[in-house]
Amino acid sequence: MKIEKDIKKKISVPAIRRLPLYLCFLKSINDKTKYITAREMAQELHVGSTQITKDFSYINMEGTPKLGYETKPLINAIERFLGYDIQRMCFLIGVGNIGKALLNFSDFKNEGMEIIKGFDVDDNKYGHIINNVEVFNINSIEFHFKQTPADIGIIAVPSSETQNAADLLIKCGIKAIWNFSTMPISAPKDIIVENTCIDSSLAMIKWKLNKNVPLIYKNRII
Amino acid sequence: MKIEKDIKKKISVPAIRRLPLYLCFLKSINDKTKYITAREMAQELHVGSTQITKDFSYINMEGTPKLGYETKPLINAIERFLGYDIQRMCFLIGVGNIGKALLNFSDFKNEGMEIIKGFDVDDNKYGHIINNVEVFNINSIEFHFKQTPADIGIIAVPSSETQNAADLLIKCGIKAIWNFSTMPISAPKDIIVENTCIDSSLAMIKWKLNKNVPLIYKNRII
DNA sequence: TAGATTGTTAATCGATTAACAATC
């Protein structure tokens, strides 16, 4: 009996991706409201209230019938669940448009990630300091990794260079790769790979525009 | 009989998001190979070959047994299916880190999107020209929309301003909103909304790092 | 012809939602 209760329900991948959304909303109302119900959140965020309740149960947050969920503990629980309280060091390869934007992204520190070094092939960029992060020659990445190791490597290079960048990071001993290129990468199974491909989003928009009819599914546009 | 054959199979949303990935790969090999099999692509892209075959059938591309698919027609078919051949005008709200990166994104034109005007609240930015795009006062957006209408509006403002930016675009008569903020927006059902939330990707990475065990599902890390 | 690959149908798998019991 007790054992069965201890079995943790497996959280779904889409649920994990929804947590930052909840977090952003909860932080925006934190000063005003001590409790929030799943239904209230559902109306604001345009998702089903059952889904919110279920997502919260995955991270072991319990609400009170009639009252809802306490906002502050909920915020803490999500941040802890996602590991925002554990700071991870990060290397950035490719200091172009996207790379620079990421270097200036101030939210990362609150989310437990810090870009400590940038790398590029363009020797005009060496020595530049962007938001306190220095840019180095890509050829020196192994040296720098030994000096100051990192868990996460961000790839923001042209698609023709994506795999090369990934190979370098893997050789260094990186644990996770965050790939902003459209081109997918090959990596050993034990390396975490996350692709953030903005072309996928644009493709969706352009396809829907041409269909010219919104895809409505259960009252939501998909 | 004939009628049944004409019924188009409904493409899945994840399949649409995979198409740009195929496109990127196909373009990279276009000069070298006239034909490519689903199995070859599957190995390179680390997805199932059945999935590729199925995705291509959604866009009515037929391959030849033993030979595979012809690359050039495949590229054309994907581009046409996604509407890359139809140029859409776009407004950008928020010329900060992300906004500037998007303005400098050269791929958009090949994908049928052109940012024609930028808008910001910061009066130091008015009149600036980034990659041939001028930045205007956000208060003048309705005037500019009447002058040069747009189909797509990109939102790259802080999360506290996201809904305001969305409301402005909706008031102008925008058809699609591409939201780069973590905060979701409210919009009428007939408006296409696409959220590109990089926090969702980071959340995934950080969660997996802390679990410290890769989630392997059918030979793929999820 | 034999073998390899496409392409479709059926089975599986995962995620969401509906229904309802538990609880404050």
Added chain:
DNA sequence: TAGATTGTTAATCGATTAACAATC
């Protein structure tokens, strides 16, 4: 107590994959 909300279980829904027939 009555009513509202949580939280869980079962049903539904959608997407992927396996199996296999068709085809070059």
